[in-house]
Amino acid sequence: MADEEKELQSQEAPAEGSRGEHGEKQRPARRTRTPKKEEAPGPHDTLEDLPGELARAVERIRAGLPGVEVRGRRDHWLEIRTEPSRWVEVATFLRDDPELRFDYLALLTGIDRLDDGFEVVVHLNALTSNLRLILRTQVPREEPVCPTLTGVWPGANWHEREAYDLLGIRFEGHPDLRRILLKEDWVGHPLRKDYIDRRPPRKIQVKADWERRA
Amino acid sequence: MARIATFFDAVWSILKGMGVTFREMVRPTITEFYPYTRPELPDGARGIPVLLSDEEGNLKCVACELCAKICPPQIIEIIWHRGEDGKGKKILDGFNLDASRCMFCGLCAEVCPFEAIAMSDVYELTTDDPTTFVYDIKRLAELGRKQTTPITNYGVKTTYVGTEASGKTVPLDSVVTRPAVGQPGSERTAVSQ
Amino acid sequence: MQLEQSLVQWVGNLYAAGLSWWTSLGIPEWVWVALMAVLKGVAVLTFLLLNVLFLIWLERKVAGRIQRRPGPMHHGPQGIFQTLFDALKLVIKEDIIPSQADKWVFITAPLVMIAPALMIWVVMPFGPDLIARDLNVGLLYVSAVSSFSILALIMAGWSSNNKWSTLGAMRSAAQMISYEIPLGLALVAVGMLAGTLSLKGIVEAQQERTWFLLLQPLGFLVFIVAATAEINRAPFNLPEAESELVAGFNTEYSGFRWGVFFVAEYANLLFMAGMAATLFLGGWSGPAFLPPFLWWLLKTYLFVFLIMWVGWTLPRIRVDQLMELGWKFLIPVGLANIALTGVFVILT
């Protein structure tokens, strides 16, 4: 197991200039515009006066999880931001609390936030009350390790494998962390913003050889 | 006793199913004999994009490259130069389209402000030579000159017939044996007719 | 009726004349007999293969019509020569033997499959005189020979060195052994009723009384289900269930060898339909406006069509349900049928 992890790590960060088949070459991160937050009121903005159900849920979360950042959004999604160290604790609370019961994991994915590391985003749903919640955490780019949620929602299994495969976030304690979409000997994680595809550029010059044929 | 009832139930269900299949068996078939009879395509069916010409037979394209920009797989290549010592209007030199990667989304035809490119009803692009998938300006214009209907839903119908009456499929190459772009007297069916 | 009898007489005369000419040449008589036996075999074989070609075409047509397709349409009127061209294609295809296969077993398996499929026709009565050999143990012969093909399937599945093939072979072994028994039980009841095991005798017994379909409804049911299972037709086509086992025992076969399997399957289908016609619908007997042979053909094709129709309607049944149906339903019913038949025979 330890060897495997070492191997994984060596795959994570290939030496400078090393190249895989189509693999990434470590380069300074390509700067695209990082998303600016809260310029104009959008559907994702914080809602001050929450409707009763959401307000109750926020109260409940604040009471049960002291020190966790929680807010209600304008599109009626709750949002929690937490540390990776409290990840499983928060998730377990959200699932088991009799008033919240976030029993349905709709989506788990990651976003490459460049300098801010990787963001792991989980969209949860409470089937009984139809409360909706976004659970976020941020893991550093150098050491993208996040505890696994497979113990809380078994359905997180493949979502985490996919995030590992395409973004390189390692989920600690995952029962079966292998590549899922790419082949097993693929080098690099394509959804990272600094992943350079070494194949020929996308815009292939089309060459009509009609003249030659005629 | 219950077993026997189940048994007869099963037999009855099987007989019902056989009744369905028998009724379908005596009905006429619904198959089309494709190479011999061809489906009537609706207006605006999305086949390969073609370049349309105006009344004089000149291409309408002004090389604005909007289609090349919008094309999701980036398969349109437009070659042009400025006339009159590099200052005047753009003059279209070449227009290449890689049909092997075209996904027939129709965005090029929708985005064109001059209705110079439209989706045609040509969909039989099979060939034994992959290089012929690249359609150059001559072939696209030739296909476009066979336009028979006005542009509906960004698409046109053409007189293109991929199959002769004998049922032999004619390769698309043989379509392009006609005068090329802008030459007077080239055969065409005007939109207005 | 007259035509066929005169034809048979004419052939008989020809045979006798030929024999006398042959012995006048000074060659021993057994050579002539052997030669004629081969000729007879060739005649039956030709008839059989022509029928198989037609059957394959018919299957495709029936399936097509059921599914609102026309089926093959190109070669000949209504595509009647399609199978011929398919057969030609199969013959000239590359002969592939998987490198890891057990070569000789792999090559022999199709032959072992086709041999019983042809042998079994020896006892089939096409008409009152049109029978290759009227064995007095006809029914016994049928059940003995028809179980031969299990061997071929196991050989094919095993020698292919393919897991799916092996699974298919195991399935077919289990299936055929299970269904051999109810088939035998159904045959026993028919034999009891007719008082003979000769197929010709059974037909004649039906001419005296009535069709055994009316006297043996249970036996007929057991027979037709078991026969369908025996020849691996849908819904009992588990050994070659394409959506489960890819193609079962013949996954690795291609070209001519595969074609041989195919021909054997259809020959078996025709035989089982012919058996059903002979045992339960009075075989070649029928009103005189048609010759007996045509009556036989008509009844046989009725059953062929029935089997095809059922096959293209029903979903496949699962392997454990297949076993259940065989052991828990068909065998008890078959035994009960024998008991009932015994009572009936004693009473009448």
Added chain:
Amino acid sequence: MATTSPPAQAPDVRVVPDEQDRSSSHLYVSMGPQHPSTHGVLRLKARIDGERIVDVDPDIGYLHRCFEKHSEQLTYPQIVPYTDRCDYLAAINNELTFALAVEKLLGLEVPPRAQYLRVITMELQRIASHLIAFGTFAMDLGATTAFLYCWRERESIINLLEEISGARMLFHYVRIGGVRNDVTDDWLRRVRAFVDDFISDKLPQYHRLITGNRLFVRRTKGIAVLTPEDAIAWGASGPVLRGSGVARDLRKVEPYCGIEKYDFNVPVGENGDVFDRYMVRMLEMEESAKIIKQALEGIEAGDVMAPLPRRWKVEGETYVRTEGPKGEVGCYLVGDGSDKPYRLHWRAPSFVHLQLIPVISKGLLIADLVAVIGSLDPVFGEVDR
């Protein structure tokens, strides 16, 4: 024949051997990727004991084309045709999900007629997708004829949609801000005729042919039971979740396109077995037809496209989900204010459902495994994306 392209390099083939324990009597079989009943390119590494399944490990990724990475380099209108290719059997639902996500971030109001057209096409597409699911499922169980009947009806739907969109499978009809083009009254009448015929003639035919068949029922009842608890915990959605008895339909829970105005039921299974999942799909087709009829009655004249902004400035993030035929189709979209998404994640229901195969197929027969795959109805365009 001379080709201009350089000769292809020999691929670097490395065979990764499957872990095999040679000492046990279990047989390892690889079902797929070229197996006839894996609905595409699924590979199941199965460990079997006789015909009984001891363990299954689904192996996916054969169709992976990195759609999410690709969309980061495309503008929003350019992404729409690519979403078609996710669940290619329900293209309209995918377009709709993506369009809704972008509209939410842009704050676009979709005109009412476009809403109606979206509902009609979406439900037609749902019927088409369920027909394929039913047909291939029947085919996996060996009933080839039902499969062809399903294609017959699907052909009618495809012809209808081809008429308005120009394509037969990847329609590219629902756009950001509305739908591609308006439809004629004649088209609406023909949709009505199709739906009426489908409900009164075709669906009963399927039920007579397949649902009522005892062989079919015996092959599907009580097979691969998925308990409601498991279904929720594993994130199942759509007919799989409802087959287990959880009445969750995103059209009811999070209505979109004005679907809250329609009167329809959510069919729910009882036992969570293969038969229930199948039956939920069959009943859903009826409900879809009901929705289409109501939409055809309510449809009003008007624009079909909202005015789009000159410059695309999509900012913020959103997770929009719709009830696709396979389940919850989700689009997680992060915009950075440019005309290209910063991150797009596609939540594919089939991807989630494939996790269930090892959970529910232990101890079944190989023939049941085929039925299980059919009842989950995966589409590999969206599993692998």
